[in-house]
Structure formats: structure tokens, C-alpha cells
Amino acid sequence: MSAKPTPVPWNHEGQYIFVAGRGIIAICPTPQKTGVFECSRNVEFIVRAVNNFDALVEACKAVEAWQADKPLAYVYFEKVLRPMLRETIKLAEEETP
Numbered sequence: 243m244s245a246k247p248t249p250v251p252w253n254h255e256g257q258y259i260f261v262a263g264r265g266i267i268a269i270c271p272t273p274q275k276t277g278v279f280e281c282s283r284n285v286e287f288i289v290r291a292v293n294n295f296d297a298l299v300e301a302c303k304a305v306e307a308w309q310a311d312k313p314l315a316y317v318y319f320e321k322v323l324r325p326m327l328r329e330t331i332k333l334a335e336e337e338t339p
Contacts, residue, residue, distance in 0.1 A: 250293045254285045294333045301330040 248267050253260055259268040272281040304326055
């Protein structure tokens with residue numbers, strides 16, 4: 243895949259997803275039966291997922307590279323992996339503006 247995705251951070255307002263300086267990049271239509279609230283939550287979820295994708299990939303790579311049987315593995319987990327995982331979780335769970 244040679245094309246790159248629109249750079250982060252993505253933002254949202256109502257049903258619109260946009261990037262500052264680039265304009266609207268997506269519109270999340272309002273569902274027929276469940277209304278605007280669900281649409282708003284979907285937009286927030288999409289933006290949060292996109293904005294935190296790189297952190298998630300980096301955390302996964304770090305965990306995958308971790309060698310639990312090596313000396314100082316516990317220290318590496320506590321000093322490197324656990325903080326990285328906590329920050330990734332925090333970013334994924336926080337509300338977007």
C-alpha cells in the first residue's frame with residue numbers, strides 16, 4: 243500500500259470527522275432508529291481509535307519483542323512495558339474533545 247492515511251490528530255464535531263487545516267475527511271451518518279447520540283459516540287470512537295493506533299502498535303511490538311526468560315525480564319516489564327501499556331490504555335479510553 244503506497245498511499246498513506248490522513249495524518250493524526252483527527253478531531254470531531256457532531257457527525258463530522260476532520261483534520262485541522264485539511265477539512266472534513268469523513269461524515270458518520272445518523273442511524274435511522276437510534277438517533278444522534280449513537281452517531282456521536284461512533285464518531286468519538288473512530289477518532290479515538292485512529293489517534294491512538296500508532297501507540298497501540300508500538301505497545302504490541304514491545305510486548306512481542308519482550309523475552310520473559312531473559313535476565314532482568316521483570317525489571318524490563320515494570321520499567322518499560324507496563325508504563326507503555328498503561329499510557330496506551332489511558333489514551334484509548336480518554337474522551338476526545
